[in-house]
Amino acid sequence: MKDLPWLVLIVIFLMVPVILTIWHYPSKRLTPRQREMILRYGIIHFTKVEHIPSIMSNNCILPSDKPVSQPEKDMTWFFFCEENTVRSIQGKFALISKIRDVDACVWVYGFTDAEMKKFSYRPSTGYLAHRGEVQKPMIAFKLQEDAWIEI
DSSP states (O other), rough: OOHHHHHHHHHHHHHHHHHHHHHSSSOOOOOHHHHHHHHHHHHHEEEGGGHHHHHHHTEEEEEOOSSSSSTTTTTTEEEEEOOHHHHHHHHHHHHTTTSSSSEEEEEEEEOGGGGGGGGEEETTTTTEEEEEESSSEEEEEEEEEEEEEEE
């Protein structure tokens, strides 16, 4: 009975990483409305301006080489885009720039309904995840003096 508090602490200590991984993992399937948004308006991927030439030369965005957790190792991360692309970029940049050092983005479009099965999202943050690389038409933008300029 004396060891019970220590046992509880050990179990809690071991469960916290598991709970955080589950909470952080993009496990939700897209709703019909979200699928329609991607099909109609595309998605946004933020990055550093020095990565833009390699992305644009192949029209390909590869999964992160520094995943937060092992289950996320083959994922490429995006934000939903709304009707006005530049306004969407500005709004999403306000969120992502607090946690990542980014100064450019790529607007990706031209998805088909069949490709939607590779997407999932994280409701807690609104991040959109895609399994594997994304090779689609895209337009790059960079932040210059508080304005997004097409590259």
